[in-house]
Amino acid sequence: MDDAITRAHRQEWARVVATLTRRFGDLGLAEDAAAEAFATAVERWPSDGVPANPGAWLTTTGSRKAIDRIRRESRRDDKHEEARLLFDEPPRDVGAVDDDRLRLIFTCCHPALSPEARVALTLRMVGGLTMPEIARAFLVPEPTMGQRITRAKAKIKAAHIPYRVPEAEDLPGRVDGVLAVLFLVFNEGYLATGPDTDPVRHDLTVEAIRLTRLVRELAPSGEVTGLLALMLLTQARAAARVSVTGELVTLDEQDRGAWDRDLIDEGHALVRQCLADVAAGGPPPGRYQLLAAINAVHTDARDARDTDWSQITTLYDRLVRLDPSPVVALNRAIAVAQVDGPDVALALVDRLPLDGYHAFHATRADLLRRLGRSADARDAYDRAIALAGNTAETAYLTRRRDQLALQGDRSAGS
Amino acid sequence: MPQYLLSVYGPAEREPYGDYGSKEAMLEAFAATGAFNDKLVADGHFVFANGLAEATTATVVDGQGDEPVLTDGPYVEAKEYIGGFWVIEAPDLDVALKLAAEGSKACGGKVEVRPFQTEDDVKKMLGE
Numbered sequence: 001m002d003d004a005i006t007r008a009h010r011q012e013w014a015r016v017v018a019t020l021t022r023r024f025g026d027l028g029l030a031e032d033a034a035a036e037a038f039a040t041a042v043e044r045w046p047s048d049g050v051p052a053n054p055g056a057w058l059t060t061t062g063s064r065k066a067i068d069r070i071r072r073e074s075r076r077d078d079k080h081e082e083a084r085l086l087f088d089e090p091p092r093d094v095g096a097v098d099d100d101r102l103r104l105i106f107t108c109c110h111p112a113l114s115p116e117a118r119v120a121l122t123l124r125m126v127g128g129l130t131m132p133e134i135a136r137a138f139l140v141p142e143p144t145m146g147q148r149i150t151r152a153k154a155k156i157k158a159a160h161i162p163y164r165v166p167e168a169e170d171l172p173g174r175v176d177g178v179l180a181v182l183f184l185v186f187n188e189g190y191l192a193t194g195p196d197t198d199p200v201r202h203d204l205t206v207e208a209i210r211l212t213r214l215v216r217e218l219a220p221s222g223e224v225t226g227l228l229a230l231m232l233l234t235q236a237r238a239a240a241r242v243s244v245t246g247e248l249v250t251l252d253e254q255d256r257g258a259w260d261r262d263l264i265d266e267g268h269a270l271v272r273q274c275l276a277d278v279a280a281g282g283p284p285p286g287r288y289q290l291l292a293a294i295n296a297v298h299t300d301a302r303d304a305r306d307t308d309w310s311q312i313t314t315l316y317d318r319l320v321r322l323d324p325s326p327v328v329a330l331n332r333a334i335a336v337a338q339v340d341g342p343d344v345a346l347a348l349v350d351r352l353p354l355d356g357y358h359a360f361h362a363t364r365a366d367l368l369r370r371l372g373r374s375a376d377a378r379d380a381y382d383r384a385i386a387l388a389g390n391t392a393e394t395a396y397l398t399r400r401r402d403q404l405a406l407q408g409d410r411s412a413g414s
Numbered sequence: 415m416p417q418y419l420l421s422v423y424g425p426a427e428r429e430p431y432g433d434y435g436s437k438e439a440m441l442e443a444f445a446a447t448g449a450f451n452d453k454l455v456a457d458g459h460f461v462f463a464n465g466l467a468e469a470t471t472a473t474v475v476d477g478q479g480d481e482p483v484l485t486d487g488p489y490v491e492a493k494e495y496i497g498g499f500w501v502i503e504a505p506d507l508d509v510a511l512k513l514a515a516e517g518s519k520a521c522g523g524k525v526e527v528r529p530f531q532t533e534d535d536v537k538k539m540l541g542e
Contacts, residue, residue, distance in 0.1 A: 112507060159529045160416045162506040170508075 001046050008054040009038060013128030014214070016058045018100035021163055024066050027107065028153045031125060033069065037062035101126070102218040103163050105211075109178045110161050117152035118181045124149055126214075127207050137204055138188065165219075175219060179227050179288065182212050186231050190238070191390050199242045199392035205235055222274055222282060226289030229270035233295035236263035241392075248396035252304040264299045271296045290319045309338035326352040330360060342370040358387035362397060374404055415503045417461060417530040418510040422523040424497035426469045426488075433497070434522065446520035454502060459513060461501040469495035497523070501530075 016037060020030035037058045051057035108121040116138075123129045123137070135145035155161070166174040189204025209231050216224040240254040249255075274289045285293070294315045301307040316332035330352055337345030346367040354360035365380035381401035388394045424433045434440035454460035474485040488495055500517060504510040510527050518525040 110507075112511065158531075158535065159527075160506045160510075162508050166508070 001050070004050045004054070005038070005041055005045060008041065008050075008058065009128055010210075012055040012058050013038070014101050014104060014126045015055055016062050017125050017128075018104040019059050020062050020066055021104060021107075022100050023063065024070075025163070027125065027156055027163075029066055029069060030062075031153075033062040033066035034058070036065040040065075099165065099218075101214065102165050105178055105215060105218075106165060106174060107156060107161060107163050109174070109181045110156070111174070111177055112159065112161060113152050113155065115181075115184070117148055118177075119184055120145060120149050121152050122181050122211070123185065123207065126211060129203075129207065133203070137201060171219075172221075175215075175221060175224070178215060179212075179223060182208050182215065183227060183288070185211070186234075190234060191393070199246065199248070199390055200238050202238070205231070205238070209235060222277055223286045223288050225270050225274055226285065226287075226292045229267045229274070229292035230288055230295055232263045232267035232270070233292065233299050236260040236267065236299065243392075246392055246395055247399065248390070248392040250396070251298060254304075256302060256304075259299065267292070267299065268296055285318075287319060287323055290315055290322070294319075307338070309335055313339050326354050327357070327359075330354060330357075330363060334363060337367060337370075342367040346371065356387065358384050358389070358393070361387065362393075365397070365400070369400070369404060378404055415505060416510075416532065417501060417503050418507075418514075419499055419501055419526075419528045419530065420510075420514050420517055421496045421499040421526045421528070422517075422521055423494040423526070424523060425493070426495055428468055439522070443520065443522045447517075450517055450520040451500075453516075454500070454513070459502045459504060461503055463498070463500040465498035466496060 013034065016034045017027075017030050020033050021027050024030060024033075040061050041054075041058060045051075105122065105126055108125050109118045113121065120134055120138070123134050124131065129137070131146055131149065132142055134149075135142040138145065140148075165171070186205055186208035189201040189206075189208060191199075209228070212224065212228045212231060216228055236259050237251075237254060239260065240256070240258040241249055243249050271289075271292050274285060274292065278285055278289075294312055297308050297312050297315070312335045313332065316328070316335055319328055320332055330349060333345045333348040333352075336348060346364070349360070349364055349367065352360060361380045361384035365377050365384055368374075368377035368380055378401060381397055381404065385394055385397045385401065388397060429435070431437050431440040434443055451460065451463055454463070469488040472488040474487070474489050476483040476485075498521070502510065502513060504513060507527070507529070510529075514525040514527045
């Protein structure tokens with residue numbers, strides 16, 4: 001029974017919220033009514049049995065809950081409106097329902113909301129995560145997260161943020177915004193921050209993948225396919241990425257046999273599809289497709305030594321043209337180190353204005369170590385450790401630094 | 415239909431040609447803003463629009479006591495103040511944001527978009 005309810009929650013939550021939002025024109029009301037409908041299911045289904053169509057049951061129950069609430073809150077002369085809502089239930093048309101879910105995603109990811117609010121709202125309204133779960137995922141106190149979500153809902157209502165799929169001319173930009181939210185959720189899961197946090201938050205990565213699949217189903221594009229492939233190829237390596245002692249394992253040292261072949265196969269198939277679409281005259285690949293292709297080069301190599309680094313460098317060159325940000329340049333430099341050597345890469349890295357970014361110092365530390373500049377490397381490790389927020393990464397960087405100290409002492413003593 | 419306040423901010427004390435740098439730039443912005451206003455009227459969005467005198471010309475009045483208390487200057491100390499505004503009608507925020515972008519380009523300043531309260535909001539506050 002718990003399984004049936006959990007499954008219904010996974011599959012139907014967004015549909016129920018989306019349908020109720022369209023019907024009642026109020027996201028907050030829809031959320032509360034959907035939550036009440038699921039609470040009723042928890043009470044009733046064990047004795048009454050699981051309904052034949054759980055989604056329809058939940059939507060109908062949610063509608064009744066919403067009407068109860070309107071009735072409690074409304075004035076007497078709204079009787080006609082109430083009657084209309086009660087008897088004028090629109091037929092459940094699957095196509096329209098899916099459009100509703102898409103509307104819901106676009107509303108939650110509206111550019112007039114702060115990025116934090118977009119992430120939180122999407123996880124709550126589309127993902128069905130509870131408020132405490134979202135607060136925990138982003139390491140903020142529950143009241144803070146509650147206020148963030150409440151404020152966003154109030155803004156949607158007061159500012160009349162529309163509940164619709166954007167016009168064709170605005171669609172590419174708005175889809176980019178949705179993908180950015182999903183990528184943020186995934187990254188927070190994959191490199192979770194916080195001293196007492198698991199290094200990988202599978203709840204967030206799995207949810208991001210599920211929502212990206214949903215967006216791809218509802219609004220297919222090369223970039224959403226690229227993002228899904230990128231997430232799958234990254235998630236495929238999750239088990240090999242943290243050692244039994246809770247330490248980050250870098251790509252070159254990972255046990256490639258522990259990678260998830262099914263996820264890799266699916267990711268590779270998606271990347272091939274992107275390549276075929278581009279070759280057939282589709283739009284040039286955007287950042288997610290390029291990042292997916294880079295990851296596919298890594299997952300293609302059965303051994304780290306077989307990695308085609310020049311191919312990776314070429315892909316990064318294209319990415320830099322699309323996104324000339326210092327973080328992309330940093331990742332490109334890591335590939336350059338494999339092709340042209342650590343000295344060439346270090347010259348590139350040293351130019352980047354990334355002093356507050358742990359990966360900048362971690363990359364410098366590794367390049368300096370490879371160049372035999374132990375004292376400089378140790379300083380860079382110290383900076384990286386001070387800035388890193390992920391427990392596994394801190395453990396890895398600390399070990400590398402301490403090994404360096406040992407080697408340094410040895411060479412000093414010899 | 416929802417109404418929005420689109421306000422444009424500028425420094426407390428203005429340069430000779432407003433915030434525009436030169437007479438030509440100022441005239442250009444005025445012409446572009448005029449054309450934008452005409453478009454708002456033609457498309458049924460226009461409620462009201464005007465530019466304000468410098469913030470330093472403002473007076474704050476507190477009439478809550480027996481005698482009104484007057485204070486020279488604007489209510490809030492800030493680096494920038496509202497220099498002008500539009501009140502528009504739009505079916506939703508997406509339309510209002512598009513219009514704000516056009517207005518921003520025309521007048522040469524950033525525009526803050528803020529919805530007016532609706533009758534429903536007030537009813538809700540009163541618990542009706």
